[in-house]
Amino acid sequence: MxxxxxxxxxxxxxxxxxxxxxxxxxxxxxxxxxxxxxxxxxxxxxxxxxxxxxxxxxxxxxxxxxxPLTGLNSFEQKFSMYSLKPEQSTVVLNDTEIGKDKYFFMTGHESIAWTSPKQVFYIGENANYRKAFGEILSKKVDAVVLVNPKHQKTFANYHRRFNSSSMKESLGKGESQLFILADSVQVNDIKAELTNKVETLPLANVAGVIxxxxxxxxxxxxxxxxxxxxxxxxxxxxxxxxxxxxxxxxxxxxxxxxxxxxxxxxxxxxxxxxxxxxxxxxxxxxxxxxxxxxxxxxxxxxxxxxxxxxxxxxxxxxxxxxxxxxxxxxxxxxxxxxxxxxxxxxxxxxxxxxxxxxxxxxxxxxxxxxxxxxxxxxxxxxxxxxxxxxxxxxxxxxxxxxxxxxxxxxxxxxxxxxxxxxxxxxx
The missing domain is CATH 3.40.630.10 (Zn peptidases)
Known part of the structure; x- marks a missing residue:
């Protein structure tokens, strides 16, 4: 021993x-x-x-x-991301046009044209905004999300982040969400249109193998x-x-x-x-x-x-x-x-x-x-x-x-x- x-x-x-x-x-x-x-x-x-x-x-x-990694002929592991930046958008909720500072989209699509939402969610005044936001995204469905004005400050931070530009691994795939700051808790009718400017961005990890x-x-x-x-x-x-x-x-x-x-x-x-x-x-x-x-x-x-x-x-x-x-x-x-x-x-x-x-x-x-x-x-x-x-x-x-x-x-x-x-x- x-x-x-x-x-x-x-x-x-x-x-x-x-x-x-x-x-x-x-x-x-x-x-x-x-x-x-x-x-x-x-x-x-x-x-x-x-x-x-x-x-x-x-x-x-x-x-x-x-x-190099298997299948590559250099130490660069190249791939691309896509930058999507809103160019034009319109949202009309219950026959009322919504101001651009009161909504933002989350999507990997170049354009959206909705006349009716697939699902509707509501973030109430007493909800934990960040938690509710994450739970809605985890559902992976097309949705309109109505946000109580009590969350205006937090909503504004998210608006700045997601209304400037977003990065996506692929185009034209996945679900989309539209977040609207509104008193309403109902969606009787909606018209939502969005056109994104898309830019392809090259990226590369550097990788080697023994x-x-x-x-x-x-x-x-x-x-x-x-x-x-x-x-x-x-x-x-x-x-x-x-x-x-x-x-x-x-x-x-x-x-x-x-x-x-x-x-x-x-x-x-x-x-x-x-x-x-x-x-x-x-x-x-x-x-x-x-x-x-x-x-x-x-x-x-x-x-x-x-x-x-x-x-x-x-x-x-x-x-x-x-x-x-x-x-x-x-x-x-x-x-x-x-x-x-x-x-x-x-x-x-x-x-x-x-x-x-x-x-x-x-x-x-x-x-x-x-x-x-x-x-x-x-x-x-x-x-x-x-x-x-x-x-x-x-x-x-x-x-x-x-x-x-x-x-x-x-x-x-x-x-x-x-x-x-x-x-x-x-x-």
């Missing part, structure tokens, strides 16, 4: 030692500094800045020796490489560099790809993906999730903001949705005896499990969790022009990448398989 314990400890120390020597702080600094530099212009989706970041990441994957002995068992390492671009200037600086959010996580993906490539062919196939469009709706991860069989994905390490020490101290991070699988427990066991530690998410009220790119695969049952060390409840640099390279704790960040490398080893080697997330319990 003592020999077994000694062997386990020596293997752990070996993994820890290799991570220490292989994942170098100078390399981590080089990558994150490049991604968060001013010439990346904040990496906003659909801008030259994010294209420049994509070119850099593709070059890194080529340097490391990764392979093929494993088990070709159809995947471990995914991910982070998003987009950010916010330009914001209101503060002391002459208007570039939201996104060093922690999420150049830090993207850097980890590159560093981990380099680390595992140096170890020869893994037992399981490893996918390293840098998602686009996280900040505007998680569209990159949504597209990615549809290209693979989720039942073949063993685990997803989504890395989000690891550039500063957590509330648990340096060299520690937390795992979102910790209780939804034993993914976190496996990581905790793997780093025992090292300087690193992983903890359950201390900010459950922030709903972080659903606010990053892990959520799409988690909803499909994958043990997909985000790893972060951000103290989001007190982080004054989050989504600001001050989220710059100089604000990062590079020693901590490097050690967190090493910690993930050590923690992931048993899953990569096929010795540990986390339990699946219960899809019925995921919102």
């Amino acid at each position: 003592k020999r077994v314990i000694t062997l386990i400890l020596s293997l752990m120390v070996s993994h820890y030692g290799f991570a220490q020597s292989s994942i170098k702080q100078t390399e981590v600094e080089r990558i994150v500094k490049t991604l968060s530099a001013d010439d990346m212009m904040g990496r906003r989706t659909f801008t030259p800045g994010i294209e420049k970041a994509s070119i850099f990441l593709q070059a890194e994957f080529k340097r490391i020796g990764l392979k 093929p494993g002995k088990r070709a159809n068992e995947y471990v995914v390492f991910s982070g998003h490489y987009d950010h916010l671009g330009y914001q209101k200037a503060v002391e002459g600086d208007s570039i939201a560099n996104g060093a922690d959010d999420d150049a830090s996580g993207t850097t980890a993906v590159v560093a981990l790809a380099d680390y595992f490539k140096k170890q020869g062919k893994p037992e399981r196939t490893l996918i390293f993906v840098c998602f686009t469009a996280e900040e505007i709706g998680g569209y990159g991860s949504q597209y990615f999730s549809k290209q693979l069989n989720p039942d073949e994905i063993v685990a997803m390490f989504n890395i989000e903001m690891i550039g500063k020490a957590s509330k648990f101290g340096a060299n520690s991070a937390f795992i979102t949705g910790f209780e939804r699988s034993d993914f976190g427990t496996i990581l905790q066991e793997a780093v025992k005896g090292s300087p690193y530690s992983f903890h359950p998410d201390p900010y459950t009220e922030q709903n972080l499990f659903y606010r990053s790119d892990n959520a799409t695969l988690a909803r499909l049952g994958v043990p997909a969790h985000s790893i972060s060390s951000d103290q989001i409840d007190i982080d004054k640099l989050y989504h600001s022009v001050d989220d710059e390279f100089e604000s990062l704790d590079m020693k901590h960040m490097t050690n967190m990448i090493r910690a993930i490398a050590v923690g992931a080893k048993s899953m990569v080697d096929g010795k540990a398989t986390p339990k699946r997330v219960n899809k019925a319990e995921v919102d």
Whole structure:
């Protein structure tokens, strides 16, 4: 028994030692500094800045020796979204024309011409608007939704959001809803017409693979490489560099790809993906999730903001949705005896499990969790022009990448398989 314990400890120390020597702080600094530099212009989706970041990441994957995803001939996983912006619209309810500030449509269709609604819903004055809104959308039916004027302020916020433009994965599919701010609780008759201006928008994740002995068992390492671009200037600086959010996580993906490539062919196939469009709706991860069989994905390490020490101290991070699988427990066991530690998410009220790119695969049952060390409840640099390279704790960040490398080893080697997330319990 003592020999077994000694062997386990020596293997752990070996993994820890290799991570220490292989994942170098100078390399981590080089990558994150490049991604968060001013010439990346904040990496906003659909801008030259994010294209420049994509070119850099593709070059890194080529340097490391990764392979493209199956079926692709480059590291770009290209896809398109559609922007729909209302051009012309008219709504007549019960013979009264409704002002344009009193209604908005939600649709993936280029045009709508209704003379009668399929279903009618009502959000009353005492209803929870946000909850009712979500419940109506979840029904997935064409509908007219009458909103009591008591919700005017909240309605106005939604109107600004959905009446400017909306993003859709496809055109001419799915249901449509028309929300109207009105005293009425009845729809005797209605005439609703809408014409949208449609623009096709190209997007691309950056993804590479280390093929494993088990070709159809995947471990995914991910982070998003987009950010916010330009914001209101503060002391002459208007570039939201996104060093922690999420150049830090993207850097980890590159560093981990380099680390595992140096170890020869893994037992399981490893996918390293840098998602686009996280900040505007998680569209990159949504597209990615549809290209693979989720039942073949063993685990997803989504890395989000690891550039500063957590509330648990340096060299520690937390795992979102910790209780939804034993993914976190496996990581905790793997780093025992090292300087690193992983903890359950201390900010459950922030709903972080659903606010990053892990959520799409988690909803499909994958043990997909985000790893972060951000103290989001007190982080004054989050989504600001001050989220710059100089604000990062590079020693901590490097050690967190090493910690993930050590923690992931048993899953990569096929010795540990986390339990699946219960899809019925995921919102």
